[in-house]
Amino acid sequence: MKKKRFISIFIQGVFTVSILILLSCESTQVKLDPPTGDCEYSFLNEPISFCGFDLDKVPYCIDCPDEEGKLGTYNILIDQPDDAYAESVPLRPTVLAVHGYAPNSADPKDPYAGLFLPSMRNNFCQYGYSVATLEYRQDIKGFSNPVCDISTVEVIKTHYRAIQDLRKAINVLYQNPVEYGIDIDNLFLLGNSQGAMTILNGMLATDEIEWLETFPVEYQNIKEDLGPWEPRRPIKGIIAIAGPLYSLDLLDSGDDIPLFLGHGVCDSTVPYKTGTYFGCNTDITVHGAYEIACRANQLNKPYSLHSVNGLGHDWTDEKNNEIVIRIRKWIKDQIVCDTPHSEEFTTEANEMQCVSTSTSVQDCQ
Numbered sequence: 001m002k003k004k005r006f007i008s009i010f011i012q013g014v015f016t017v018s019i020l021i022l023l024s025c026e027s028t029q030v031k032l033d034p035p036t037g038d039c040e041y042s043f044l045n046e047p048i049s050f051c052g053f054d055l056d057k058v059p060y061c062i063d064c065p066d067e068e069g070k071l072g073t074y075n076i077l078i079d080q081p082d083d084a085y086a087e088s089v090p091l092r093p094t095v096l097a098v099h100g101y102a103p104n105s106a107d108p109k110d111p112y113a114g115l116f117l118p119s120m121r122n123n124f125c126q127y128g129y130s131v132a133t134l135e136y137r138q139d140i141k142g143f144s145n146p147v148c149d150i151s152t153v154e155v156i157k158t159h160y161r162a163i164q165d166l167r168k169a170i171n172v173l174y175q176n177p178v179e180y181g182i183d184i185d186n187l188f189l190l191g192n193s194q195g196a197m198t199i200l201n202g203m204l205a206t207d208e209i210e211w212l213e214t215f216p217v218e219y220q221n222i223k224e225d226l227g228p229w230e231p232r233r234p235i236k237g238i239i240a241i242a243g244p245l246y247s248l249d250l251l252d253s254g255d256d257i258p259l260f261l262g263h264g265v266c267d268s269t270v271p272y273k274t275g276t277y278f279g280c281n282t283d284i285t286v287h288g289a290y291e292i293a294c295r296a297n298q299l300n301k302p303y304s305l306h307s308v309n310g311l312g313h314d315w316t317d318e319k320n321n322e323i324v325i326r327i328r329k330w331i332k333d334q335i336v337c338d339t340p341h342s343e344e345f346t347t348e349a350n351e352m353q354c355v356s357t358s359t360s361v362q363d364c365q
Contacts, residue, residue, distance in 0.1 A: 039337030041093065043083060047126035050082040052118070056180055060172040061165055063199040067141035067158060072109045076169050077117055080181035081125050091178065093186035093336055094130040095120065095237075098166060098241075100193030105144050110135040123324045130181045130265065132173075136165040138194060148280035153222075155216065155277070157286070160222050162194065163202035163211070167230040174233055186336055188237045190327070193313065195241020200292070202229075203238060203257060214247035216283065237335050239327055242313055243287035244270050245279075248295045258340040259296055259303045260330050262323050263289035264311030266354035272307070273357070288359040293344070294364035302340035304330055307359035311349040319349060 061074040081092065096272045099116045113133040120131040141154045146355045170187075177184040200280040205211040208229040212220055239260040245251065263272045269280060287295075289305060296303040304327065308319055315323070326345070334340045 005214070009316075013071045017032050018027050020349055034219040039332075041089060041128070043332050043337075044083075044126070044128045047082060047122070048083050048128070051079055051121040051125035051131075053084060053111065055079050055117075058172060058180070060169045061137075062283050064137065064165075065202075066109060066137050067139050067154070069160075073111065073136065074115075074165060076132050076134055076172065077113055078130065078180045078182075079117070079121055079125055080130045081128055083128070084166065085128070089128075089267060090181060091179055091183040092128060092130040093188065094131045094132065094182045094184075094240075095124045095188045095190050095331075096134060096169075096173070098134050098136065098162075098189065098191040098198050099138075100191075100195050100197030101138055101140075104139045112138075124328070127328060130183075132180075134166065134169055136169075136198075147278050148282075152282050153277065154286055156219055157222060157226065159194070159197060159201070160208070160211075160226055160323065162198040162227050163205075163208075164226065165204045166198050167232065170233050170235070171230050183351075186236050188239060188335075189235055190239040190241075190332060191243055193243060195306035196240035197245075197270075197286075197304040198243075199238055199328040200243055200245045201250065203232065203235060204245065204255055206232065207342045210250070211246070214250065237331065237340075239330075240292075241315070241323065242267055242270050242289075244285055244288055245292050246284075248287050248291060251292065251295050251299065251301070253299055255299075257303065258290065259301070260306075260327060261289035261293055261303060262306040262308075264313060264315065264349070264351075265357060265359060266309075266311055267313045268354075290359065291364075297342065297361045298365065302334075304340075305344045305359075305361065306332075307344070307346045309346065309348050309359070310353065311351050314351075316349060316351060319347070 038315045056078040058076040058078060060075050060076055063071045063072060065071055070168055097116055102112055113135040115156050120133055125131045140158045142151055146152055151346045173182060174184055191199040201211060208223050212222060237258045241262040265272050270288055274287050276282050276285055293303045293305040300330045344361060
């Protein structure tokens with residue numbers, strides 16, 4: 001009974017957060033925000049009601065072997081807003097979302113991208129953005145209970161494949177963005193949990209060699225087993241919710257990607273500061289939003305840190321609603337229409353208790 005409860009909590013904690021912010025789709029009067037600065041777009045401050053009717057399913061990884069060696073095809077699911085500005089603004093800022101981990105149990109092999117798509121439509125497409133979700137090889141070979149018994153090398157292999165898929169997908173988008181209504185110069189990546197790990201490590205690591213060098217020597221043959229990554233392409237911003245970076249050195253002086261970082265202070269799955277997944281006894285440590293923000297501050301790089309006291313890995317609807325509004329504001333006001341700057345927000349939740357800790361970057365060690 002105890003084991004069943006543990007696995008249930010794990011799945012709920014890691015997967016529920018990947019079904020971010022399911023808001024109702026209401027038809028309201030469209031209002032335009034006036035352009036500011038160098039912004040060439042007319043952003044919507046009220047949702048429109050024309051999303052979800054023109055889905056593009058773009059294969060990017062064909063006959064790719066999963067964790068068990070089974071071949072499959074993985075797609076980018078893309079949707080564009082259909083509104084009065086479709087002809088005058090055919091290319092829109094785009095948010096590509098990478099969901100969190102959940103054990104696969106059905107075909108298609110990765111059904112969670114489709115489950116993630118409605119929330120992306122409601123929260124971004126209806127406000128004038130093109131949106132996309134990523135099917136990717138996200139399962140762990142030998143997933144078991146207790147979680148700490150899972151092979152660490154299989155976790156790292158899964159994360160390697162996830163980054164491999166992300167980079168391949170981005171390169172496909174770069175090949176023909178006009179067909180999908182994407183302004184490739186304003187491409188944002190949004191991820192939570194494992195998805196946030198994927199975008200943080202995949203975009204801050206120069207290549208697979210730099211990433212693998214952050215691990216002990218026994219992990220260095222992973223590239224030989226799984227193949228190389230495709231080249232890193234420029235993106236406009238990273239939005240990472242409850243996700244870790246394997247090494248803070250991956251964020252260096254040459255990285256100029258603005259970071260939006262959200263994390264529950266009481267997260268026991270992915271540490272808010274530095275630790276191990278689930279607190280497991282392993283030599284592989286990871287760094288959460290607070291430490292990433294500290295590193296960005298040290299390098300004088302822009303970050304937006306959103307800490308939630310009393311919140312773990314599983315975000316509540318209320319906190320999801322708050323964070324998505326801040327994400328849209330950050331994209332529009334700081335990145336697309338103006339210059340990004342560093343900022344910090346600390347809010348409260350009553351979900352759980354944990355040891356009190358500072359959420360101010362001024363207290364970084």
